[in-house]
Each structure stands twice: as C-alpha cells, then as structure tokens.
Amino acid sequence: MLKFVLLLWAYWVLLSCWSQRNLTSDAKNVTDVLCSPLMEGRGYVNGGCNKAGIYLLREFERIGLAPLNGYAKQSFYINVNRFPGACKIKIHGHKKAPGIDYLIHPSSASFHGKLSLIGLSAAEVLSLPFNSASSKHAIAFIQPKQISRDTLRMVRAKLEKLARMNVPVVEYTRDKLTWSVSSEQFKAPYIHVFDTSERVLTNPMKIKLEAEFVENYEVSNILGVVASKQPSDSFIIVSAHYDHLGRMGKNTYFPGANDNASGVAMLLSLAKEIQQQPLQNHHVLFIAFAGEEIGLEGSQFFVDQHILGSDQISCVLNLDIMGSGEEGITVVNGAVHKALFQRLLDLNELTQSVPVIKPRGKAANSDHYPFSEAGIPAIFIYTMGPNKNYHDIHDKAAALSFDRFDQLHYLLLRFIQSF
Ligand SMILES: [Zn+2]
Known part of the structure; x- marks a missing residue:
C-alpha cells in the first residue's frame, strides 16, 4: 500500500512539474512571437497590430474557442499618428540613439x-504668448534639477499647445523616456531629449523626422467563447489587450513584452484550461483587445456596441502586465468590488500563489475601465516586481522573469471557476 501511495505521489509531482514547465514555456513562446520584429511592436506601421490579431485568431481557433454570435473578431476604426520612415536627430554633429537618447512626441x-533652439525656463515657457514664437526656431525647455511635478505638468501642457500651433519644441528631460501612441498630429515637431548633465544648448539641432497621420485605420478585437455546461445567459469576460506602441522609425520598435504580450499569454493559458473544463453555469468570453494604448478604444467600442447586455456580464477579469510577480499583484477596483477582492484573498490564502495582493481604487489605466464605467463589475490585475521596463525599448521578452506565472495562472483559474 505504502509503495502504491509513494508511486502515486511521485506521479503527481512529475505531472505537476511537467505541466508547470509547460505553462511557463508556452507563455514564453507566445511572448516571443508577439514581441518578434515581425510583429513590429504591434502598432500601426507595416500592419503590426493586425499581424498579431491574425496570429491570435488562429490561436483562439486552435484552442477551440467559439465565435461570439458568429463573430470571431470585432473591427473598429481609429485615427493614429505614426512614424514609418526616418526618425533621426543629430546634436553637435553626433547621431543620437532613438529610444535611449531621445523620443519623438507621439503627436x-x-x-x-536644422532647428535653432531658444532656451527658456519654466516661468518663461508659462508666460510665453502664443503669437510670439516663430516656426523657424524651436522652444527648448531644459528641465531643472528642482521642479515640482505640478509645474512640470503645466509646462508640458503649454509646450504641447505651442507645438499644436506650429511652434517646434525640444524638451531636455531628466525623466525616464516613456513613449505612447496618439490619435492627434501637432503642426510642428516635438522632441524629448534625455539628458541629466548640466546642459548647454548646442545649436542647431539636425532633424529628419517623418510622421504620418492616418484616419480610419482598421483594427480588431479578437473574441472567443467557451459555452457553459448548463444553458445560461451569464458571461464571465477574461480580457487582455494585444496592441502596443509599434514603431518609431525604421530601426526602432517597442516590443511590449510585459505590456501586454504577457497578459495575452496568460489569457491563452486560461482559455486552454477552461476549454477543457467549461463552467457549469456561466459562459466564459475571452477577448484580446486592440486599441488599448491609444485610449482604451477597443474595450470602449465593445461596451458601446452592447453585443452583450450589461446585466449579462457577471464579472470582467482584465489582465495586463503579467510578466513578473516577485512582489505580488495589484487589483485595480479591488477597493471598489470588495467581495470579488475577498474571494481572491481567500483563494490565495488557500493556495499561497502570490506573496501579496494589494487592492487599489478606480483607475482608467486599462480595459476594465469602460466596463466599470458602464456599471459592470470589472477588476484589473497586474503583477509587481523588479522589472520596471514600461513603454520603452527595453520591455523585451528576454527581460521577463515570469516568476509567479504558474501560481498566478492557477489562482486566476480557481477565481474563474468560483463563479
Ligand atoms: Zn497595457
């Protein structure tokens, strides 16, 4: 008997090791594909985002997810400012490194x-009349060592207004370079230069920059359902956005590994499991959203289309930044939906999956937001850890630890199964 128990135990250990290794290695594979140069940073140059969409359509189909009311994807249109060509700057005759020394403002x-620069202090920028500058010269704002975040925010808002009115802007910043994507194009160029030295302006700055404003660019949410065992009207939604920032010129792209190839990897791993064991009384709808980085456009479009009534959606579990976990997870809306948050805490108490689960209040920082604004219970989970690469060229697949990926997978699976 003892022999049999030992054998069974060894078999169980082997099986769980094997399945855990597979979970993480599958997640790494998915992340590698989504972050490869072929996907172009899943943005709007060379159809990057749409290539990722086609890959996910196939993955959903391979897993066996069913279309929602006959639709495996939901297309919508966005306006976007993109950078398909040259994005080069030279200072003092030296070529600067894109993504490291400088970023082009997304708008x-x-x-x-050549641009000659006129250095201005924060007070000078703030008091500058809009009609006083010429489009031949750039306003150069040099961020001083000591400046309050509020003043800096006001200065940046003013600089954006100036660029919108055809005044070129160069901002020498001490802050980490963080990129985004915009649905607007200014009339003039705006360049962020990273520089923490005691700066002296060098004139002129040489710039070769191609921006292209595209209207009505088609992108798609990818949809897949696992139907409940019993007839039901209720849906649990599991979502993760698959778009990222794309390219800044021919030679630079933003891989978006943590944000959010990792969340898509988690979504696929959960979809595989739920497909094998559907819920008794709830359908589970998996959505890979597009258009998140440009302003939650995919999730807003889904909510606005009312394909499902808000009373049909029992809960939305949105996943974004799933690549670490050493320091636990944060639950946005955890402080709003206290019962859902407690359910996660109880499950974690039982399974010891992650070291900490922190609640957070309402925040418009991912695709849960349009749902919660429509009165639908929605939470957004992200992992915390030493990896601070975010919206930069360093957010690469190789930089992800996936430290708690397996444990988190099982915690989220149990959470979904608890409905
Ligand atoms: Zn994200």
Whole structure:
C-alpha cells in the first residue's frame, strides 16, 4: 500500500512539474512571437497590430474557442499618428540613439532640416504668448534639477499647445523616456531629449523626422467563447489587450513584452484550461483587445456596441502586465468590488500563489475601465516586481522573469471557476 501511495505521489509531482514547465514555456513562446520584429511592436506601421490579431485568431481557433454570435473578431476604426520612415536627430554633429537618447512626441509633426533652439525656463515657457514664437526656431525647455511635478505638468501642457500651433519644441528631460501612441498630429515637431548633465544648448539641432497621420485605420478585437455546461445567459469576460506602441522609425520598435504580450499569454493559458473544463453555469468570453494604448478604444467600442447586455456580464477579469510577480499583484477596483477582492484573498490564502495582493481604487489605466464605467463589475490585475521596463525599448521578452506565472495562472483559474 505504502509503495502504491509513494508511486502515486511521485506521479503527481512529475505531472505537476511537467505541466508547470509547460505553462511557463508556452507563455514564453507566445511572448516571443508577439514581441518578434515581425510583429513590429504591434502598432500601426507595416500592419503590426493586425499581424498579431491574425496570429491570435488562429490561436483562439486552435484552442477551440467559439465565435461570439458568429463573430470571431470585432473591427473598429481609429485615427493614429505614426512614424514609418526616418526618425533621426543629430546634436553637435553626433547621431543620437532613438529610444535611449531621445523620443519623438507621439503627436509630433514631420520635420526635415536644422532647428535653432531658444532656451527658456519654466516661468518663461508659462508666460510665453502664443503669437510670439516663430516656426523657424524651436522652444527648448531644459528641465531643472528642482521642479515640482505640478509645474512640470503645466509646462508640458503649454509646450504641447505651442507645438499644436506650429511652434517646434525640444524638451531636455531628466525623466525616464516613456513613449505612447496618439490619435492627434501637432503642426510642428516635438522632441524629448534625455539628458541629466548640466546642459548647454548646442545649436542647431539636425532633424529628419517623418510622421504620418492616418484616419480610419482598421483594427480588431479578437473574441472567443467557451459555452457553459448548463444553458445560461451569464458571461464571465477574461480580457487582455494585444496592441502596443509599434514603431518609431525604421530601426526602432517597442516590443511590449510585459505590456501586454504577457497578459495575452496568460489569457491563452486560461482559455486552454477552461476549454477543457467549461463552467457549469456561466459562459466564459475571452477577448484580446486592440486599441488599448491609444485610449482604451477597443474595450470602449465593445461596451458601446452592447453585443452583450450589461446585466449579462457577471464579472470582467482584465489582465495586463503579467510578466513578473516577485512582489505580488495589484487589483485595480479591488477597493471598489470588495467581495470579488475577498474571494481572491481567500483563494490565495488557500493556495499561497502570490506573496501579496494589494487592492487599489478606480483607475482608467486599462480595459476594465469602460466596463466599470458602464456599471459592470470589472477588476484589473497586474503583477509587481523588479522589472520596471514600461513603454520603452527595453520591455523585451528576454527581460521577463515570469516568476509567479504558474501560481498566478492557477489562482486566476480557481477565481474563474468560483463563479
Ligand atoms: Zn497595457
């Protein structure tokens, strides 16, 4: 008997090791594919986001997810400012490194030539009349060592207004370079230069920058359902956005590994499991959203279309930034939906999956938001850890630890199964 128990135990250990290894290695594979140069940073140059969408359509189909009311994807249109060509700057005759020394403001206009810079302090920028500057010269704001975040925010808002009115802007910043994507194009160029040295302005700055504003660019949410065992009208939604920021010029792209290839990897791993063991009384709808980075456009579109009535959606579990976990997870809306948060705490108490689960209040920082604004219970989970790469060129697949991926997978699976 003892022999049999030992054998059974050894078999169980082997099986769980094997399945855990598979979970993480599958997640790494998914992340590698989504972050490869072929996907172009899942943005709007060379159809990057749509290539990722086609890959996910196939993955959903391979897992066996069913279309929602006959639709495996839901297309919508966005306006986007993109950078398909040159994005080069030279200071003092030296070529600067894109993504490391500088970023182009996502709303920047094209520019080709030399710009002479006029250095202005924060107070000078704030008091500058809009009609006083010429489009031949750039306003150069140098961030001082000591400046309050509020003043800096006001200065940046003013600089954006100036660029919108055809005044070129160069901002020398001490802050980490963090990129985004915009549905607007200014009339003038706006360049962020990272520099923590005691700066002296060097004139002129040489710029070759191609920006292109595209209207009505088609992108798609990818949809897949696992039907409940019993007839039901209720849905649990599990979502993760698959778009990222794309390219800044021919040679630079933003891989978006943690944000959010990792969340898509978690969504696929959960979809595989739920497909094997559907819920008794709830359908589970998996959605890979597009258009998140440009302003939660995919999730807003889904909510606005009312394909499902809000009373049909029992809970939304949104996953974004799933690549670490050393320091636990945060639950946005955890402080709002206290019963859902407690359910996660209880499950974690039982399974010891993650070291900490922190609640957070309402925040418009991912695709749960349009749902919660429509009165639908929605939470957003992200992992915390030493990896601070975010919206930069360093957010690469190889930088992800996936430290608690397996444990978190099982915690989320149990959470979904608790409905
Ligand atoms: Zn994200």
